[in-house]
Amino acid sequence: MTAIHTHPLGIFLALVFIVSMGRLFWWMLHVPPAVPYEVAHVTRTIQAVKRILVPVVDSDYARRAIELACRLGAEQKAEIFLLAVLEVPLTSPLGIALPETEARLNEVLKKAAEIVSYHNLPSRTRIIRARTAGTGILQAAAEEEVQLIVIGVRPKRQIGGLGSTSEWLLRRATCELLIDRQPA
Secondary structure (H helix, E strand, C coil): CCCCCCCCCCCCHHHHHHHHHHHHHHHHHHCCCCCCCHHHHHHHHHCCCCCCECCCCCCHHHHHHHHHHHHHHHHCCCCCEEEEEECCCCCCCCCCCCHHHHHHHHHHHHHHHHCCCCCCCCEEEEEEEEECCCHHHHHHHHHHCCCCEEEEEEECCCCCCCCCHHHHHHHHCEEEEEEEEEEC
């Protein structure tokens, strides 16, 4: 009769094999719960957001919209596109020099970019000239091919009160639009 010699390494490898096969069979036999189609669809569309536009002004509600956009885009490392619209009156040409206003908007964009950098997300800033904020936002959204616009609105005392820009965007935006309104 021959003696069987076992080596400690062989025993260890056999145990690793048995444990890994056991875990594989356990995983195969425990199917995850079914997810309703609506949930899967929404999850897929949120994960598809790679570029988020946030119109910025010097206000708390705009900074809150930037924060919300960063949290929404964090998982997929979405690019946050910060936009300041320089509204030029109808009585002036679009190319009129407005250095004070541009300097103020550049400062607002700088502060907004700091919020985004805190979240370690890529960001870009831009000032666009337009007759109204809504047309400037939609023009930039089309040019930059954004999937989502996040806009903060001023809390109003009346029920359902949105600003004219927010209501205009609701009617004309061709991408998803998220309006953040703080309670009054």
